Amino acid sequence: MLTEREKLDTLLRLSVELGYSKDLDILMEHILTEARRFVNADAGSIYLKDHETLIFSYTQNDTLQRRLPPNEKLAYANFTVPIDQNSIAGFVAKTGTILNIPDALRLPATVPYHFNRSFDEKVGYSTRSILTIPLNTAQGDVIGVLQIINAQDENGNVIAFLPEDELMFIHFANTAAMALERAKLTRDLILRTIKMAEMRDPQETGAHVNRVASYTIEIYERWARKKGSDEKEIKEKRDVLRMAAMLHDVGKVAISDVILKKPAKLMDEEYNIMKQHTILGARLFLDGHSDFDRAAIDVSLNHHERWDGKGYPGHVNVQTGSPIADYAGPDGQARGKTCDEIPLFGRIVAIADVYDALTSVRAYKEAWDEKRVLETLAENAAKQFDPELIEIFFSCLDFIHNIKQRYPEKPHL
């Protein structure tokens, strides 16, 4: 059990930590784990608001978890609850007030809400004490509901939630709501941005970006395990990297149609403008400070760098696009980054993007056959690509083929 002092410390730490969390799922896991730890609660759930309903979005339950084999995840259905006075979560979302129920099986006859026992009956669980807190944004909108179930004393007996914990939870929920709102906005924005990039450059299809992102995280995971990274770090990086990889060519939204859709080969001048998509893409994320923003910059800026230093845009200042003083070549141009100067995520996406472009039909070419593509990649190890990553790529070809089948190109109309 946490002491009052520890609870306060946790609150302070969380208000910083939650602000940095980027992915919605990881954030919900974090919020619920900490909320339960506050009061030694056995279970809990998060509902997110979608129009007039609450979507049951995330849950944890130690008792049910213990019945599963190790490493198995708790499966749950994404059911919805209307925002009205009939259910406990619905009531809290509707009224925006916290609800502390000492015993769900003995609700007073005067309350409008009911406890729905069907979930407990299905899984063999017994919900007794429930603390349900609205997740209010700074603007006062309810974006969801946090529900903590079965507080326990030191001996594991279920007890009621203390009234003095309510205030602590209101603070906690405010922080959590802000972080959740931010993560939701980020996710929506990414999905919209990808749609926009697809409209501008028909070659950057949803299928292409999904394949590139999936190849990328497959390679990353293997690389990270080989280097002995811990599982928590791998899991967190996977999520940001997946989103960042999807956005590798997002800078193309700022390139003129005349160049983007030119049916013939680009003139030197036009090609130089096209190359700017790396810097323009990275610039979109400069204001952000999350791991995702950093990953998106790494990917956008560096996915056309080459291991041998002949790629672009090289050592440039993202803000201005001009060469970084110490890294300009004799011609005044930015020197290309080489080897480890290229951030890991850029080196991985470079391989994933080229592999996918070569094996796909493009406006200017047929799809190459697999053998020719693999030969080209192998020949370019230590020239265009990081040789260690190429080796990792070849070690997981079965997975790569599997991904390719999972995201087939839709036939062009």
Ligand SMILES: [Fe+2]
């Ligand atoms: Fe690109």
Ligand SMILES: [Fe+2]
């Ligand atoms: Fe691409």
